[in-house]
Amino acid sequence: MLNPEIYQKINAIDHTYIPHQKIKLAIDMIQRCLLISESALEPVNFLLTGPAGTGKTTVCNAILSILESESQEFIIRDNKEVPVVNAFYSLVPNPVTIKGIASSMLKSLGAPSPGKGSALDLTYRLGVLLKEFKTKVIILDEFQHLLAKDFGKSNDVRDWVKSIINEFKVPIVLVGTPECETIINEETQLSRRFQYRTQLTSLNLGTPQKRGELTKFSSTLRTLFIKKIGLNGFPNFNSYSKCAPLYVATSGNPSSIVRIFKEATLIAFEDGMNEVKYNHITKAFDTLALPNSDSLSTNPFRLNHSDLVKSINKISGGMYA
Ligand SMILES: Nc1ncnc2c1ncn2[C@@H]1O[C@H](COP(=O)(O)OP(=O)(O)OP(=O)(O)O)[C@@H](O)[C@H]1O
Ligand SMILES: [Mg+2]
Structure with missing residues (x-):
């Protein structure tokens, strides 16, 4: 029987990553989009795609830790000091609905009762929190869940993503399998908002x-x-x-x-x-x-x-x- 410490030692490898050329390029491009967004009228968004296991979520974690290390800011809420959320990561739920995605984002932001209320209520609360925290980027992983069979709902969610970019002015990094390009390209208004893209490969x-x-x-x-x-x-x-x-x-x-x-x-x-x-x-x-x-x-x-x-x-x- 192996010692559990051995498993811990081997799994500790998961906390490091190898910044190979494509990973570096993706990280650099995302940082560039965020910098441009700081002074641009419209946020500059980014689309990161790649087949399973090529390192998409690894890039998301790298961006999160870079941004987390940059920020030491706190705000006062309910008489308590709360650290600002510079950047956050959310998963697109499956099956996908506006309420589901908004609630997943609120949960990542640490909001209380993130699933309570209508889609409209949750979107409103999301806007308030993003403004309060001066959030620099929203990372949305597993965007290919929008390819699910229920096209009606997927279209609604696509429109919702477009509207939160317009209203809240926070850049979004969308992440998913290569099929995500199709979801974005099908709609000119969304495609125009995601002109910076990188595809990770084997x-x-x-x-x-x-x-x-x-x-x-x-x-x-x-x-x-x-x-x-x-x-x-x-x-x-x-x-x-x-x-x-x-x-x-x-x-x-x-x-x-x-x-x-x-x-x-x-x-x-x-x-x-x-x-x-x-x-x-x-x-x-x-x-x-x-x-x-x-x-x-x-x-x-x-x-x-x-x-x-x-x-x-x-x-x-x-x-x-
Ligand atoms: N640059 C890297 N350095 C070290 N390990 C890596 C790197 N890229 C991928 N890996 C390894 O591959 C595993 C899967 O990577 P990751 O979760 O980022 O892939 P993914 O593209 O998000 O996959 P999926 O589409 O299945 O979500 C990681 O847990 C890690 O073990
Ligand atoms: Mg992943």
Whole structure:
């Protein structure tokens, strides 16, 4: 039986992130939108999209912690000092309704009884709080829930988002899967309000001559694992050939890469070792059900070079000889 402290140690990795190029770009662009919004007549909004596990919520958390660290302000409410909410994060509920989304936002703002009242009441209270706190940004994640079958309600919510941008003048960062682009593009008025956009993608493998994003990400992640967990060693992923099996196993999806590293560390500890070996990585792939892994007939960490190249070509559309 493993010590619970081991799980805590491994999960502590979740509190750090690797600011790879696309993540950095998204964070920089969001900060830029917020700066422009401070003096613009209309708020400048941002749309962040990407497939599952590419790091969208990670970007949201990074923005929240940057803004939280900037603010020390308090306001007096009901004779009590309350910290201002510079930025807040809310999830679009599923099924989506105006009342549901307004109540989720009020809850994130720390409002009492956030679900009490009509949609109109909640929207009014939201406006009052945003003004009181001088909130700089609203982050709305899982916006793809608007693609749900009930189009009538989805359209209402889309109009509501547009109207709160107009009325409350607080910039919004909308976050969701790539389909969110369709929701925004379908309506010119909304599309015009979201002209700054970034799409996060899976990390590329690069070529034998030029290291890809995956090599840099995995090397940094390896160092993080060694330092944060206090491991004596971890396999190297610092070249194209060393990263090739990892790419086939994960298609370059950051979430899947982290999952494999964590599972391999657990298996190493179960083996009574404080060092992760290549066979722990191989076993981790056998243990996990990663997205798309059922399309692979063999564990990529057991494949020979020519079979690896075939699999890489399948994923990336035949770029490698
Ligand atoms: N830049 C990163 N650095 C470190 N870990 C990352 C990074 N990006 C993603 N991850 C890992 O992937 C996991 C999922 O990331 P995140 O929740 O940000 O993805 P998402 O795009 O919001 O996915 P979903 O669409 O499923 O909500 C994180 O918990 C983390 O383990
Ligand atoms: Mg997410």
